Amino acid sequence: AQLDTLDIVVLVVLLIGTVAYFTKGTYWAVQQDPYSSSLAHANGAKAGKSRNILEKMEETGKNAVVFYGSQTGTAEDYASRLAKEGQSRFGLKTMVADLEDYEYENLDEFPDDKVAFFVLATYGEGEPTDNAVEFYEFIHGDDVSFSSGKAADEKPLSTMKFVAFGLGNNTYEHYNSMVRNVTASLEKLGALKIGDAGEGDDGAGTMEEDFLAWKEPMWTALSEAMGLEEREAVYEPVFEITEEEDMSAQSDEVFLGEPNKNHLEGASKGPYNAHNPFIAPIAESKEIFHVKDRNCLHMEIDISGSNLSYTTGDHIAVWPTNPGKEVDRFLRVTGIDSKRDKVIAVKGLDPTAKVPFPSPTTYEAVVRYHMEICAPVSRQFIATLAPFSPNDSIKEEMTKMGSDKDYFQQKVSNLSVNISQLLEILSNGEAWSKIPFSLFIEGLHKIQPRYYSISSSSMVQKDKISITAVVESVEKPGAPHIVKGVTTNYLLALKQKQHGDPEPDPYGMNYALNGPRNKYDGVHVPVHVRHSNFKLPSDPSKPVIMVGPGTGVAPFRGFIQERAAQAKAGQDVGKTILFFGCRKKAEDFIYEQEWEQYKQDLGDKFEMHVAFSRDGPQKVYVQHKLKESAAEIDKLLQQKAYFYVCGDAANMAREVNTLLAQVIAEQRGVPESKGEEIVKSMRASNQYQEDVW
Ligand code: FAD
Incomplete structure (x- = not known):
């Protein structure tokens, strides 16, 4: 029988409804992807996002997936590093996966010639990070059930090999409970753990060294389990950077620091969240210390009309901008200063590589708005940069720093320098022009919003969020620079601007306070709200x-x-x-x-x-x-x-x-x-x- 037009319309509507239901809105969410951009869509990098990890690995020819549960970006960074190292040293075909992006019901079909890595941060009181909540509830829950219907005691994960590393803080009671609990659950379900589950300790300040110390024996164990052979590591860029000669930084489609497409296309629209900040007016700001050499800011952030809401005890996240002084230093020392305004298209060379910012953009916008360029330097990153040194003697020095923990401590950590300050010292100012830009995108963290405990009551001022922040400034004896906290000094500069301070920039930090295309003009700051469980008793008569x-x-x-x-x-x-x-x-x-x-x-x-x-x-x-x-x-x-x-x-x-x-x-x-x-x-x-x- 032939279907008439009405039937087809009805079927199509039903189909859309069904797909929407079963994908839980995944395809729809692509529209709101923070990094979605015209180019990415045009080349299809974002199209057809599937929540089936096995299918995804099969399609893209991967035999290793590195899942991460990350709150502040460190676990995500370690995941990328493991994926890269697995590929360059051992020829694994790796991909990185946000735990939030996939379903786990078919993990019982995980092929035995593949491996899954889990890099898991523990958050707060032994909790999973926001993006790992669903996975954790699934795998650690009492009634875990896989699509094949196999029960937990039938060891449904017996074909799965896994590797695990946890990021925790020993000052908390539930130290590294995520990695411990997930490892126990996976093993209980029959999965085979390769090597020891690593544990990094932020409390002792040894996270990076714990990670480096854990991964070597892990690679040995994994090589044995999978018959991998180590090869001379060759650098393969993850991203392709194309300089767009026929576009200018003034073109409407170029991102100059706008966090997403929505912000690029004009007045930003809600809903505002961790992927889409609200550019909030600062209604009021003042200094609340009475001392010359230290600052503490009180600010009132106006959220009226944004549809953002908070309840007393929540956190506000502030999206920082890097100081101009450090942006300039970075561009200068990497030899890209003269082309800072050049338009670049950044594309993952592999379909699973996620570009951590929207493109097309400019070098300067990436450095100013998207990369954590002021943070402490990682030893592994130094080792990765070594082959791209300006000359052989610097290369030797870099190699030594990268491989010798104590030497690194003495020459890098003790100076509290950021990456460009270090490169500048090492080369005496000579430009490091051999470093591929992709390597910075891979090796430096994506800039992270900083959280502040809201210091007002939502009952008293529902449209104004108070912040109380002490301005970070650390002067270390013998260190070449004063370490200035990125966000708090940005807020300080905004406060000075608001007060028409005759000397609005006392440290010559030179923040771009007006934001991309002057969109933060006036006194504005990008923010979102994070809800917390830190709450007053609902009954006010309780002490x-x-x-x-x-x-x-x-x-x-x-x-x-x-x-x-x-x-x-x-x-x-x-x-x-x-x-x-x-x-x-x-x-x-x-x-x-x-x-x-x-x-x-x-x-x-x-x-x-x-x-x-x-x-x-x-x-x-x-x-x-x-x-x-x-x-x-x-x-x-x-x-x-x-x-x-x-x-x-x-x-x-x-x-x-x-x-x-x-x-x-x-x-x-x-x-x-x-x-x-x-x-x-x-x-x-x-x-x-x-x-x-
Ligand atoms: P960053 O740039 O992040 O630097 C932080 C510190 O790292 C510096 O002080 C410095 O010691 C060190 N550092 C930076 N670069 C280097 C380097 N190259 N070498 C060596 N060391 C370096 N803070 C408040 O003031 N008030 C609050 O109410 C508040 N609430 C919070 C609530 C939560 C849930 C969380 C997680 C944090 C909260 N914080 C609060 C802390 C806040 O989020 C920031 O961490 C803090 O303001 C510093 O941010 P920053 O960007 O200025 O400094």
Whole structure:
């Protein structure tokens, strides 16, 4: 029977609906891809994105996939490095895969002549990174089920070989729990682990060295398991860079730093998220330290009309721009200064290679807006750059730095230099013009938004987000440059601009404050909001105890602002205790007057304990103040008070945890181990919450 037109229309509509349902919107999402660009679409690089990893590997001729679960980009970077090394040293056909981009129900059909790598960061309290949540729930869940229907106890993954590396921080209780749990789950399901699962420790500052030390024995084990042979590593670029002679930087289709197509094509549109920032006006900005050589910024970011929303305790992400001074240095030392405005099209030479920024663009835009050029230098990157040195003696020096850990420490890490500062020193200013630009895209991180704990209450000011940020500036004796934090100095420059400062750029940093094509003109900054679990109790009559020295007080300003407003509105607000610490009352006691106001609003419900570490003969910290209030703290905890810690993860947060266990033990007359157990169970039930960095 013939189908008439109506039938066809109905069938097509049904088909579209079905495809949309089964692909969970994947094909649709391509439209919103942050890096989607006219060229990428034209050459088909983004077309037909499949969520079937086995199919993808088959189609592209891969025998190794490196999955990553990454929050800040480090795990993603390690994944790329492993993929590249596997290919260049061992001839593996590798691809990198974002865990979020694939489904896992068919991993039980993973061929036994292939291998899967998992590079997994642990986030916060032993949690998966945002992009790994689904995978983690699938593989670590109780009722894992594969499309073939094989049950967990039938060892459905018995044909799968895997390699694993975790990125964690030993100052957290659930150190590297992602890689540990995923490894255990994969093995339980029958997968064969190759080599040891590596663990990198950010807490000890040894992440990079842990990674380098882990990967050599891993490669040996993998070579044996797969019969690979090591060959002389030859550099193969991942990206093809084409200089577009007939396009100019003024052409409408050229990205000059716009984060995506939406921003390029005019007024940006929501929804605003981690792939699409809102260019927000800074409504207000001020300095809140009273001291010459250190800065702390308070800013009010206006999100009205953006459809962005936040709740008290969330984080705001600020998208930074590199300082002009370092952009210029980079372009100069790499020998591309004279063509900084040249239009380039960047394309992955392999269909699985993702270009980490939109194209066509210019060299300058890539360096200013997309690459983390100011960060510490990695030893492996130095080894990769060595063959492209300007002359043999520099090459020798680079090779030594790349292979000798201690020498690298002495010659590079101790100087706290970034990549172009280092290259400049090594070559005495001579340009390193042999380095392929692709190598920088591969070897340097994609610039990352920085998070700030929102320091306002969404109940009090739903359209204005407050930020409290200390400006990073580290002067190391013997180091050739002062290390200036990228984002905080960018914010400082914006503040100076807003105040019409006669000297808007005190360090000659020269940020491009107006943004690409003057789109950030006025005083604007690109942002998005990240929701967090750091929350006040829904019942305001519950007591809260907050520990937040330095900028750790940021979210608590929001908490207290909220409770003061509730009290003023006649609500029953419970005891609200804040432990704050800083160096000197006259210098960095931030929001001093505001706390007085909250005391008036909250009356005896608000209590503040302040520790000044440099005001008296003895150094006093929040920990001391907590001890002094032991009896009251324990009494409130027995009344189910919520306990919050915010700020320094490395020392303070850990010490407060230990101290609280001691306080509980002493006050209740139980052994310290019991005190620790109580704190643990408080954490499990969200009665103890941390927002630390
Ligand atoms: P970066 O450029 O990222 O540099 C950071 C540090 O790295 C520098 O201080 C320096 O010591 C070191 N460094 C940089 N380059 C080099 C080099 N070449 N060699 C050696 N060392 C180097 N901060 C706040 O002030 N307030 C908050 O409320 C706040 N909340 C946060 C909440 C969360 C969830 C997280 C994760 C972080 C939070 N932070 C907060 C920290 C904030 O995100 C930034 O990390 C901080 O502001 C520094 O950013 P930056 O871009 O200025 O510095």
